[in-house]
Amino acid sequence: MSAQFLNQATTIILQIGLVPVLLYAWGKQSYGVWLLLSAVPTYLTFSDFGFTLIAKNEMLMQVAGGRREEALRTFHSVFALLNLVMPCLIGLSVLLICSVDLSHALNLGEYANGDARAVLILLLLNVVSYQYFLLICGGVRCENRLAMEASWGALSRLAEGLAVAGSALLGGGLVAAAAAALITKLLGSVGLYLWLRKASPWLSLGHAKSSAAEIKRLLKPALAFMLMPISQSMLIQAPLMIIGVLIGPAAVVTFATTRTLARTGTAITNLLNGTVQGEYSIAFGRANQAMLHKVLRYHQRAGLAAIIAFSVPLYLFRDPLMRLYTHGQVSAVDPFFLMVILTVAAEMMWSSIATPLSSINRHVTFANLSLLISLAGIGLCYVFTLHFGLNGAAAAMLTVHGAILVLSQGLRHAIRLPHPSLTAREAHSA
Template sequence: MPILSGVAANSYNQVVTAVIQLASLPFFLHYWGAERYGRWLMIAAIPAYFQMSDVGLSAVAMTKTCIAWARGDIDAAKVTFRSALLGVTLFALAGMLLTALGCVVFSPAGKEGGGALVLLIAGALLSTYSSLYDACFRIIDRYAYGTFIQSSIRLGEWAAGLAALAFGANFFGVALAMFVTRLICQTALTLYAHRLVPQLGISFTGASLTEIRELLPLGFAYLGFTLGSALSVQGLTLLVGNVLGARALVVFSTYRTLSRTVTQLINVVGHSIWPRFSMLYGLGQTAVAERLRVRTEQALIAASVLCLTGIALAGRSIIAFWGRGGLSYEPQVLLPLLGATALTAVYQVKLIALIATNRHIGVSLRFCIVSALALVMARVLVPTLGIAAPIAAVVGIELAMVVVVNIAFAAANEPSRANEPLASR
């Protein structure tokens, strides 16, 4: 039941993501046009980097808090949770300070765009608390409910921005509507999390700098996934927009978003089995965990191939309907991106198994390096190959990750390694 409820909650989360991605295009094109919408995409891509401001503390602290709670060590869980809360807050304040200094030094062109950027960054910094608060729901076996609440906050934030857009707001007005909504919802979530698990408490009392230092290595390792994703997604978005222009960016972003709708399915499964993997490995039930991994991987690959084939066959109709006739059908863009998504399904379950057991350090570093190299190569080749360069970068990243994850998973599951206690890794 926990896995099924997690699948349902994560399915809702991915539906929210898909709605935001798919519905944004026709609305923004209608009110702003392709050129202005392309500029907005470039502005909105930057705050994703500030979501890394907690340097992975939230995710690793959440896992450690849940393990300590499950073992009955409430005091250790409280120290970890409150220490991470302090660390996330300090990093968020540093992020806002850097934003303020950046605006003073670089003076972003246009008050409208600069103000919108600041508000979007502030909203991104607020969202860094979400992973940490997720621990409050997981430890009382209400993971699905917590996922539902946080997904609904994202949906409300987007809807507020869309409403401002419909009323004629500019960049700043849309960003302001989104930030105010995020601030109100995040405040309510903080109060609710405190009430839900008073034993942990939303407080800095008892926080330990030593605990923060112990969490940082794993946090930095986890950050590699976030940074690598930012380089491969937002980095390529900025590259296309700056080098090929706003119209080319709309094409690239639209087709990549379409291909990544299946990635949402992959993420649903991955996030749903994450807590189960942690529990099974923590209890030493590695054989049960391996059976779960194999069955999940087989089902996920089959479902992904089926969905991707359907999109490939219906691609022309989808683009015609979605773009309202404003975009041409370009199979040379769509098909390679669909192939990249298929490669994601091949390694994703193994990757989740590594992350859920804190054996992800080497993989995250390699993902970050691969993403950075792909971005550099795309920049070098884009004047010659045009939009084919970033498309090749996307495919190249996924091919490299298939190799990296399979090698890391095989090494982590060698008998000498598999029998080591998790705390020693």
Template sequence: MPDQNTTSRIVKGSGAQALTFGVRLAEQFLLVPIFLAAWSTELYGEWLILTAVPIYLSLSDMGFVTAGSNELARRSEGRVNDAVRNFYRAYVSIFLQWSLVIFACVLGVVAILPLSDAFNLNLISNGEAAQVFLILVASALLSQNGLTLIAGMRATGSFHVAISMRAVFGLVKLAVVAFVLLALGGRPSEVAIATFVVQLLEPLVLGVLLSRRGLAPGWNLLRKPQPEMWHLLGLGLGFMLMPVAQAVVLQGMVLLMGSVLGATAAAIYATHRTLTRTTAQITQLGVSPLRAELGLQQAEQKREQVRALLIRATALTFWASLTVAACLMVVGKPLYETWTHGEIAFHALLFGLLLGATLLEGLWRMAATFRLGSNRHGPLARGYMAISIVGVGMAWLLVEQTGLWGAGLSVMLIDAAMLAIVVSLNRGVLNLRVRDFLLGTLRFPARDIVILLRRVGKRVTG
């Protein structure tokens, strides 16, 4: 059974993720009607197309951040010493340098590529498209550098504090964007500037919190890469396939809809995907804290504890996701129509397929937490990349014949294939049989729900 400190850290992390979940729900349910109240459906669709690449950059850290976070957790084991500080300062400095190189490369591409023509935009000019694109790329890179600071908070046992701060800044960003759109009637460029300003504040605050915990970032643009950083880069290249594959599925599908069916179809697909991914946000309540904790539980003698944690956490998040999915099946259409002010048509079959895909995704992401938290990600990442490419290719073939629902079917098949791969791979590293995992997940976690409610009750009354 997990010890009390381990359980406490996971519960705190899940609580912080619950706050983040609430913020993401607010963004999903408020930003779409806010944008549609200020802009036309076509302009909003062009915004979604234009922001697809910057959103990908916000998901991708070249894998280095994740690999470095796992290594930092392994070295620190909750304790900070001079060796940990030196490693951490090298880690954050190198990633900042790489971020500047990435931005310089993007700047060069934008200087020679007319984005409005490339993305077939009609309402956003080439000049404004370039401005929006560069500002959002800068915001995405700032967000990724914020993840290196979250890695530091994880190493000091304060993962839940960092996640809570990220949620707070998410709320601030939502409020600022709403003000710019509704009060000022802002154009895409003005929304992008507002987003950048808020994003800039997050790493500054996290840097102060880390300094108070004895792990100051110590950014240094002139620091030379240490030999151990090249090893992490190798691990990171493997990790990089995970966000790249996710971007192929998420942003790639939006671009596919826009190029094959037009900007309005891209808006239809993106809004359906956003609403159905509410269940995926539920999964993150368990994935992030469990992954952070399992990165500290890599010793061979802890395998039994890891298996128990994995099955119990997966069961809790699966049943929570299933409950939300069932509710969305009942209220999905009226909720969607109210949410979009009736400006975007509801597609029932697409909605159902995407909802099924998010349930499958939640299962395989929970099952993958140990591999991803302990740098055993290679075969998983390669499999996800291959399946994502095949799935989007299948969607491209289907969409012209079937319309929007062909994309939804493709996404669902991608996540079903990933679940089969992850469960199979866990047999080797955790000696976790497929039958044990599936039965443990499908068994209703009544006992764990009671324990969780008691802990929450004690924190509220205490």
């Protein structure tokens, strides 16, 4: 929990701290361009088809069951897959970026096409390096070093944020900031891997144990696992792009800063989710139904209390908080602000149900349906924004997250073992 606190504190510091720094260094227009360009490569975060994400839980359950050889096979197989997919992804993406008029397509105003392409390519490489970082994190996690994984991830992100802020304050533009972020990410990945080699000599990156059969076995849960962050990323980034195209960069800043302030509350539920995630996996791997339900019960109660404790004061003190947060450049206006808070509260609630589902690989139905809801929500956001502006965008997001919350509550029954008589390995396979 201490490591998760550090992780979430880092997230809040970056979310809140970078906004005024970058607004001061670049101005509202350039910062809006940065937000738009940063939104594009986010969709490539899942270019590994979910394998690095599923490998983290998979390796934890394998090692907990005394199956190190299987964990190493998973580690090598996913590494081989990344080495096959990522060069192709980079080549195709660079080709696409260089062939599109970005200033027109993303409504970037007078920002130069060449600079926009350079920023996107650097951010793309950052996303690719992050896939390898996640896989290395799987190696750290598999021997139940969840605290180390969370701490290193937090410090790596903090260093990356400081690199961006420092570059901007020293007079660097968007290209320099993207380059600073990439270099920091690479250094963090290399550092973590060197630590892993000392802590767990049996775990090394390579292809010797890789297996096509292992990739095939992991394919279905990996694809389903991928859909959940894809859905969430769509709901975070798509409204920014829609607002940018329909209204302009200034409106993007208003929406983004308001939502960022409201979403600081997700740090609380993320802290809780991250703390108990490994417990769900271990309980399921050991076929311990009582432990599974006990963790779930306390998790849900703590999550509900956190939502109330955060949302009510935020709404009551919205005006001074927004003035302080944006130096008076963005105001808290209802009903827009209220709808954003309610949207975040719904997201916090459904994420506490999605955590145990994904931790025990019972997430397929939730992932499929939440993706469909998210896709419909993007269309709804476009229509509502076109007719009602920022209030319409907020209303659309509230509707979508409310629907996902209803879906998650309907799937609570899936958080259970297949049969109490099964062994840990049989339960996991089932």
